[in-house]
Amino acid sequence: MAVSEPDAASGTRPGPRHVAIIMDGNGRWAQARGRPRLFGHHAGAKRVREIVECCPNLGVKYLTIFAFSTENWKRTQVEVAGLMSLFRRYISKEMNALAAQNVRVRFIGDxxxxDEKLIALMDKLEAKTEGNDGTHLTIALNYGGRDEVARATRRLAQDVAAGKLDPDKVDQETLPKYLDTHVLPDPDLVVRTSGEARISNFLLWQSAYAEYEFIDTLWPDFTGEELGRLCASYGKRDRRFGAVKT
Structure with a gap:
């Protein structure tokens, strides 16, 4: 893992190339306004567009957002159904804009x-943007870090059983090739909005050396300016990856 050198003049490192965001606080944002939780989720979906659009100016090549976790099925049937409807509507509405903005979209998760309609829309958006080389937007949908590692381990074990993989050669570089994110670099910066200080089963393997920011801002209020401040703060951190300065 290469460590970028700080800028000689400013003493800062380049900003994060890959930012991952746990978008939290939609429900509380809505409830504070006397509205139902789904109102907050709709506001949060609109916020995604602004954050995606500001990434190129911030030097963020990869943006990964946590849209729906494997644990979110525990919510009420009304909220889950509303979220699934929102995902279908968001993909349909934003598909052409994302393609026109040179955004490459991927989905990770199980x-x-x-439902079949949502999967078809996901497939269509991925296919429509697969040739784009601007911002790489990855949407974690029905995603859980432990579930991802379990699914990856199952595929790895199947390859060992089939004689495609020598078990004695399995090391820490092997498993990432089986993860949902195998084509992506590890995140440099992980942001969680809404004041909660936990990672909620998000990118467990990939974030081993990520920097974390837990901020009080609720997701619908999160702006490109705030992301810019977080990226600037990241550039001032001393990232040694276990090494020491000589």
Whole structure:
């Protein structure tokens, strides 16, 4: 893992190339306004567009957002159904804009529990943007870090059983090749909004050396300016990856 050198003049390192965001606080944002939780989720979906659009100016090449976790199925049927409807509507509405903005979209997570219409839209958006080379937007949908590692381990074990992989050669570089994120670099910066200080089963393997920011801002109020401040703060951190200065 290469460590970028600080800028000689400013003493800062480059900003994060890959930012991952746990978008939290939609429900509380809505409730504070006397509205139902789904009103907050709709406001949060609109916020995604601004954050995606500001990434190129901030030097953020990869943006990964946590849209729906494997644990979110525990919410009320009304909220879950509303979220699934929102995802379908968001993809349909934003598909052409994302393609025109040169955004490459991928989805990670287990699609087994998702409905066929949503999966078809996900496939269509991925296919429509697969040739784009601007911002790489990854949407974690029905995603859980432990579930991802379990699914990856299952595929790895199947390859060992089939004689495609020598078990004696399995090391820490092997498993990432089986993860949902195998084509992505690890996140440099992980942001969680809404004041909660936990990672909620998000990118467990990939974030081993990420920097974390837990901020009080609720997701619908999160702006490109705030992301810019977080990226600037990241550039001032001393990232040694276990090494020491000589």
């Amino acid at each position: 699609r087994v529990r998702l």
